[in-house]
Amino acid sequence: MADIATRVHNHKWKIDPIVRSLIDTDFYKLLMCQSVFRNRPETQVEFSLINRSKTIRLAELIDEGELREQLDHVRSLRLARGESTWLRGNMFYGKRQMFRPDFMEWFEGLRLPAYHLEKHDGQYELTFEGSWPEVMLWEIPALSILMELRSRAVLRDMGRFELQVLYARAMTRLWEKIESLRTIPGLKIADFGTRRRHGFLWQDWCVQAMMEGLGSAFTGTSNCLIAMRRDIEAIGTNAHELPMIYAALADSDAELRQAPYRVLADWQEEHDGNLRIILPDTYGTEGFLAGAPDWLAGWTGIRIDSGDPATGAETAIRWWQSRGEDPREKLVIFSDGLDVAEIHALHARFVGRVKVSFGWGTLLTNDFRGLVAGDALAPFSLVCKAVAADGRPTVKLSDNPEKAMGPADQIARYKRVFGVGAQAHREVIV
Template identity: 45%
Template sequence: MIHNLAKRAHDRNWTLDPVIRSLLDTDWYKLAMQQFIWRHFAGTRVRFTVINRTASVPLAEVLNEAELRAQLDHVRTLRFTKSELIWLAGNTFYGQHNIFSSGFIEWLSGLALPPYRLAREGDQFRLDFEGPWEEVTLWEIYALAILSELRTRRGYARLDEMDLDILFARAKARLWSKVERVTGVPGLRFADFGTRRRHSFLWQEYVVALLGARLPDIFSGTSNTYLAYKHNLEAIGTNAHELPMVLTALARRGQLRGCDLAGAQYEVMRLWQEMYGGAMRVMLPDTYGSTWFFRHAPDWAADWTGVRLDSKDPFTAGDEALAFFAAHGRDPREKLLIPSDSLDAQRMLGLHAYFGGRIQPGHGPEDFRNAADFHDPAKWVHVPRCRISAGIGTNLTNDVADCAPLPVPEFLPISLVCKVAEVEGQPAVKLSDNYAKATGPTEEVAYYRSVFGAEGVADLPVST
């Protein structure tokens, strides 16, 4: 047994094991949104802030502040590399060439992340990112992934080498049981949306590489741009609440030309389709309540490709979306639903049964608890009501609770978000289809509700 002396010395020698290895290690939609912001709203001053919705976990006590600073500082030293920018410019996304303009790529090449503000407040951290929207926006995913993985590392500290080996053996066995469960289900499609709350970068990479290799017809790709780049996978993504939140906040102050508070989210769509069009036209209707959104949406919105379902019970939300298309005379079977809220394999298969096929008389979605049922034509025939493609996050990339041979509370995912809090010094607001997911100061939330109402809004448990 000859040891690799250089490796052994190096393994005990590092000063920082970076969580974020590349500026591409972010959701692809952040880059699509960043170009949108850079083109139309460059210089808009925003503040993003991290919110730990799992207040029972005292993050500032679990994590070491100096380590957190070191990781955040490291992100500020990163730059998009030449190879990465060539790939961004040359790759096709959703079948389209030249999604990113040469001007934007040129601007990206000089980008460095703006400063952060970190302070302790009780047993939590206050972590803010303030500056020009087109720069600040990228902080969201890096910050969340860092907090998530530093927590994981605290968990590792409870385990010896043998424990760690069992941890990953069981995590891989669990992952494989998911693969077996979905293998061969006709028409099933899903993507990895799990960058922000992943167990670790390396575990996400393992999961994504395995799914890419073993479920080539079912796993459509990953939201993680770096993993798509490194592993030759499709980069997947739609768009996020920050766009309507910022534009609506601007409209609230009369700073969005030609748009009032209620119309700003449709202005997002108008500008988005002008920039991207095609398959990237997937709307996110729940920022101020989906029911209100669909009732007031312009007819051209029904030309969009699909709808992302993010905070309402997805069975209800999907029916509502399909009814919108039908009411405007478009064929729902051509439309795409993307459920992305707290999905796991079980729920994904239930939604696939409900939207993706025809359930035979005497059987309901509850008959689809086992993937095997999908192979039984007596129960199920693949005659889709619409197209459906799930986005699975935490349950894919951070589903290792109970895999360690002893209890590790740090492996239980928490509900951590990084949301736009202020726009030009004024509060930003999200209402959502779920009261528990609303963000913004109480008075502002009340004002927004007076405009958008609360029809179709419910109280649902918030998981990760």
């Protein structure tokens, strides 16, 4: 196991680029990329970095030259032979050859497209433009780079012993969380922490700790590179990106209203079983479920990723019941800003009523709260989102208005089309 403190102390080593591989990314990005490659390969998109935590002035913390060096390194990466073999031959979700030969040939030849970087009012404006299958693969590396460069900036002046104590405290904190989670009977939990991790080495350590501490209750990791190296399950389905872009391409209100369902109709052609998970909150969960076609009620489950998680799960249970489905046979995956106390509470409330699972993200792989002066390593809310498709702006409403994004006039239009009324505000931790 790596001596993380020593490696961080010598973080200029070339052995430690922030992003080490094109598969140092979330599994759902590759699943979505294949779907986009098949269904919308010519769509031109723009992705942009969005720092929701305005008090974290990234352009004042992170050296521009160092940022460019890390971004340029990602552009030099190609899929390695062993990585290609793993993607082509490994079993994912019980299925071999999850990735089709034509997609793999394209991916094996891919280099990520150019980026555009500027500074404005203490923040970095980082954007990527081009064809959707290429540009979408920048999202996770971009977030990983900014998050880890912020960590490095805070840790830069610490000595080796100070770093050893810091990581010992963080390790102790995580192990205490794992010991608490051990007491939950029938727990199923996965690592979803790539995008806002403290660093690659730390995420890898967290995964190994979960493997040892939780055994079969730990179901896998969203990170493809770690899944390959540690011989565990790669976990992930789909994300808000798909309905956001399909919706932006709609030519009328009627087409807009149907866009989220068209996404899942395309998805259903490729995937079954535990990959048929609905993410209903892009334009409001209640409206999405009310207008959903009957075939969606037969899907395996739902992921709750914004708003009050208990309310979202209760809404899903009522919907399944209204469609003649038994909620006890359905899977609910909670994945929004979770930590141990909420995992305990949600499991206790819903166990036996649905099949309960958790995707544990930032507060697994980046919980250094209170461990350095000024709480300078506290996690913050950084995203990289599709902001335009074929020149049209994208919109996300969410079940939490604090996560909404898009031009104000388009947000108003989408709320009208999708029948979104008053929403409860919920603090965005990550």
